[in-house]
Amino acid sequence: MNAQQNTIEPAETRSINPKVFTMWLFIVSIIMLFAAFTSAYLVRKAEGNWVEFQMPSLFTYSTGVLILSSLSMHYSLLAAKKDQFNALRISISITFVLGLLFLVMQFYGWIQLVEMNVFFVGNPSGSFVYVLSGLHGLHLVSGLIVLIFALVAAFRLKINAKQLTQIKICATYWHFLDALWLYLFVFLLINN
Template identity: 35%
Template sequence: MPRAPYGVLPEAGRAALSVALGVFMLVAGALFSLFMAAYVMRMTSPDWSPVGMPWQLWLSSACLLAGSLALQLAAGAAGAGRLAAARLWFMAGGGCALAFLLVQLWAWQVLLAMQVRPAGNPAGSFFYLLTAMHGLHVVGGLVCWMLAARFAWRSADAAGAAWRMRLCARYWHFLLLAWVALFAALNWLSPEFVRYICGIPP
């Protein structure tokens, strides 16, 4: 009995994995929303002391945006049958994701040097919690990225590579949207604004 080509999935298997990814993103999105709601509610407490965000967060945001764009370009190149170009863009996307994590760790080190620790000030605690949760989702995405890269390098199936790259790009777009929401909340939400919106007296 002939063996199936390496990594080739039937159409039903691809559809099931696409649905599974969509369900996972919905669940992860709900989780991020719940943590954001807790962040906003906790912000109105009298012991809340705002934390200045390090400039490294802007750099990490640029890395994540570049990674999302690179993976989209990789999926497009693979869909057009240009597997060599797709591989280069795909590697660039993974490199940007890794750079995002490294810059996030750098931002943590900057805050720790400023005596902003995970315990004590609730604003600092939420910063570490929210960025760590997002970082773990990026790490999980990198694991899937490595599996997709392994297929793209070991197989000449451009259609299969394009499908895997599209899934990775879709997840990275989700990570980018989640990070934009977190970044905006961490940088620009203030206790005064939250109290005003919620009708809480100062």
């Protein structure tokens, strides 16, 4: 028998891009954080002394804005795959502006809460709304930072059909943040 015939080829190992892996670890940690807060919300609500109030109308409108931003982010990815550089830059910019608009609307939603006499300090029902929306807003700021890096890379032509990792990370994270807000918004509507 030939020695070469007895040699077993090692199986091909699969690897994941370290940046993609880091993003997924970050997403999982965010999921765990918000799962803990929404669980605490339900436990505290069950204890009683819970003030019910309407969610600010601006939270509904800001949800629509965030959905639009998800659509523009998806278009960014499609443009990158087709090397449509101007469309890529424009759609990332639109996503960024819509993300900023969402944060501004959330802030004014907090003002609506104050006008309804729902404060951060006081009944826990209001505190939870501020904490959940505020933490999501903080994570959305991190998403805006990721968008800035993607926009700079798009202007430098570092995002193209052969180099999609950065825009895929950006799109995945942005869509996750949008889905997270949808979950939180529906959760607060149902459980308030």
